[in-house]
Structure formats: C-alpha cells, structure tokens
Amino acid sequence: MRRFVSVATVFLLLVGVAHAQVRLRFSTAAPPPDFLTKSMYAFKAMVEKDAPGAFNINIYPASTLFRQGTEFAAIERGTLEMSTGTAFSVARQMPSLGFLDRAYLIRNYAHLRRIFDGPFGKIYTAMVAKKLGIRILAVGYLGTREVNLREMRKVTTPADLKGIKMRMPATPEWLLLGRTLGVSPVPMGMPEVYLALKTGTIDGQENPLTITAAAKFYEVTKTVVMTNHLVQPVFYDISEKVFQRLTKAQQEVLVHDAKAAMAQNDKARLADESRVLALLKSKGLTVQTPNLAAFRANADKVYAVSPLAKKWNQKLMREVEAAAE
Numbered sequence: 001m002r003r004f005v006s007v008a009t010v011f012l013l014l015v016g017v018a019h020a021q022v023r024l025r026f027s028t029a030a031p032p033p034d035f036l037t038k039s040m041y042a043f044k045a046m047v048e049k050d051a052p053g054a055f056n057i058n059i060y061p062a063s064t065l066f067r068q069g070t071e072f073a074a075i076e077r078g079t080l081e082m083s084t085g086t087a088f089s090v091a092r093q094m095p096s097l098g099f100l101d102r103a104y105l106i107r108n109y110a111h112l113r114r115i116f117d118g119p120f121g122k123i124y125t126a127m128v129a130k131k132l133g134i135r136i137l138a139v140g141y142l143g144t145r146e147v148n149l150r151e152m153r154k155v156t157t158p159a160d161l162k163g164i165k166m167r168m169p170a171t172p173e174w175l176l177l178g179r180t181l182g183v184s185p186v187p188m189g190m191p192e193v194y195l196a197l198k199t200g201t202i203d204g205q206e207n208p209l210t211i212t213a214a215a216k217f218y219e220v221t222k223t224v225v226m227t228n229h230l231v232q233p234v235f236y237d238i239s240e241k242v243f244q245r246l247t248k249a250q251q252e253v254l255v256h257d258a259k260a261a262m263a264q265n266d267k268a269r270l271a272d273e274s275r276v277l278a279l280l281k282s283k284g285l286t287v288q289t290p291n292l293a294a295f296r297a298n299a300d301k302v303y304a305v306s307p308l309a310k311k312w313n314q315k316l317m318r319e320v321e322a323a324a325e
Contacts, residue, residue, distance in 0.1 A: 021053065022055045028061055029191075034210065034214040035272065039261045040059050040084070040236075055250075062190070086142070087233055088101050098309070107231065108144075134239065136236070137258035141270070145231075147229075148204055149225065150197050151203065152223050166205065167196065168185040175187065181298075197221060198220040210272045210276055212276075223286045227292070
C-alpha cells in the first residue's frame with residue numbers, strides 16, 4: 001500500500017528543493033526488460049510523487065553508464081550516486097562478508113528474507129555503510145541462478161561441465177563460484193554475453209532464468225541445467241555522503257520507496273519463475289535436473305581450500321545458516 005505523504009512532509013521536502021535539487025544517477029547491469037530495471041523506474045515514479053521536485057533521478061540500465069563491477073568505485077569517487085549492488089560488490093572490498101557469495105548457502109527466497117529482514121540484515125547494512133560509505137536502502141531478490149549452455153550436453157555432475165567456458169562477472173569471488181560448478185570461468189560484462197554466446201567465444205552463462213529470458217539468451221543457447229547454485233540478493237544502494245546531505249524527510253521517502261519498489265521486483269520475479277521454464281521450453285531449450293548433492297559436495301571441496309573463503313566471518317556465516325531453519 002502506498003504511503004500517504006503529509007502536507008508537512010511535502011513542505012519540508014520543498015524547502016529542501018529551494019536549496020538544490022538532488023541529482024541521483026542510478027546504474028544497473030540488468031537489461032531494460034528485467035524486473036529489477038522495471039522496479040527502478042517504479043522507484044523513480046514513487047519518489048517524484050512523494051517528493052515533488054526534490055530529486056532528479058536518471059536510470060541507466062544494461063551498464064550504459066558504468067561497466068558492471070565498477071559501480072561501487074564510482075560511488076566512492078562521487079561520479080555515481082546509486083546502483084543495484086550485490087553481495088559480490090561488497091565482498092570485493094570486504095572479504096569477511098564474502099560468505100554470502102557461497103554456492104548453496106542461501107536455500108530459497110524465504111531464507112533470503114529472514115536473513116536481511118532480521119538482525120543480520122541490520123548488522124550487514126551498518127558494516128557496509130561504515131566501511132564503504134555506501135548505504136543499502138533496500139534488499140530484494142535477483143533470482144536463483146542456473147547454468148545455460150550454448151550446445152546440448154548431458155549434465156549430471158560438475159565433471160560434466162569440465163572445459164566449459166562459462167561467462168562470469170570479472171571479480172575473484174565470481175570466478176571462484178564458477179570453479180565450484182566445474183567450469184572454466186571467463187570474466188565478461190553482461191552486455192557482451194549475447195554476442196559471445198552467438199559466436200562461440202563462450203560455451204555458456206549462468207543467471208536467474210528470468211534474466212536469461214529477459215536478455216533473450218534462448219536465441220543463442222540450447223539447454224538449461226537447474227543447478228540452483230545461488231539464491232542471490234540484490235540491493236538498492238546510495239552514497240552515504242549523498243544520503244547524509246538529505247533532509248530527514250527526503251531520507252524517509254527514499255528508504256520507503258526503495259523498499260516498495262524492491263517489493264514489486266520480488267513479487268514479479270517470483271511470479272515469473274513459475275512460468276519462465278515453460279517459456280524457455282517453448283523456445284526450444286531442454287531443461288535438465290542434475291545431481292545437486294554432487295554440486296554441493298564439489299562446492300564444499302573448492303571452498304575448503306580457497307584463500308578467499310578463509311577470510312570469511314564464520315560467526316556471521318553460521319547466523320545465516322541458522323536462519324534457514
């Protein structure tokens with residue numbers, strides 16, 4: 001339900017506008033048709049309604065403003081105000097929090113919500129704000145990631161993916177995740193993936209199926225392997241410096257509307273997951289269900305010897321695991 005904005009609040013917001021309209025450049029790697037991008041436009045509309053004239057919000061989908069993985073650095077430099085960050089973005093600069101990128105840690109959407117809507121979410125948000133100068137306004141669901149291959153190949157265990165050149169975002173945490181799947185990870189930005197699949201530069205990609213469908217990867221691939229390897233949170237985040245320069249009323253509007261817009265993303269994505277497999281099948285893709293126990297075991301093996309995993313905050317990771325119950 002939309003919040004009623006009082007006359008007093010609107011007055012306070014307009015007083016702020018008299019000083020300076022706040023520019024918010026909002027960057028995402030998600031393609032325009034994806035639910036995350038659609039939620040960003042919903043956020044823009046909500047803020048413009050609740051704080052008329054106070055903000056100038058510009059949306060940049062598909063990494064058209066900043067290359068995927070560089071958004072946090074841009075926020076820190078002051079050349080970007082907002083982005084859709086991920087736990088991988090955080091872990092790159094705060095390795096102790098890298099456990100959220102672990103394959104098979106978060107079980108499902110309900111587990112994700114318990115994590116970030118509970119005490120852990122408050123601790124995580126405070127740590128990121130203090131260390132990185134980036135405030136998480138809202139946490140949503142990017143989907144459950146699955147493997148998508150250019151050519152048909154029977155996949156039961158990670159051994160069946162040996163030698164597969166799999167696109168992964170270009171950070172050590174993502175490349176490590178790729179190794180848990182048994183593939184040869186290839187760092188690559190999202191906008192390059194379609195052509196790389198079409199030409200055979202890569203053999204596959206992994207994404208939530210809703211993004212696979214939105215990006216039309218079904219046009220250049222033949223099979224989906226339901227590895228369920230990562231239930232992925234996504235953030236609306238903003239520069240802490242920018243946030244602290246706002247009035248209290250402006251801050252309240254951004255936080256409320258960010259959560260409301262992200263809830264739209266979650267609802268739409270969850271509903272779409274129930275139909276997207278049928279869509280992909282209708283486009284000619286086969287859908288495989290592998291031996292998930294074998295994939296989990298391989299993930300355990302890879303993480304057990306990883307220098308990155310040794311840096312994780314084990315206490316906080318156990319809290320996340322406990323929230324699965």
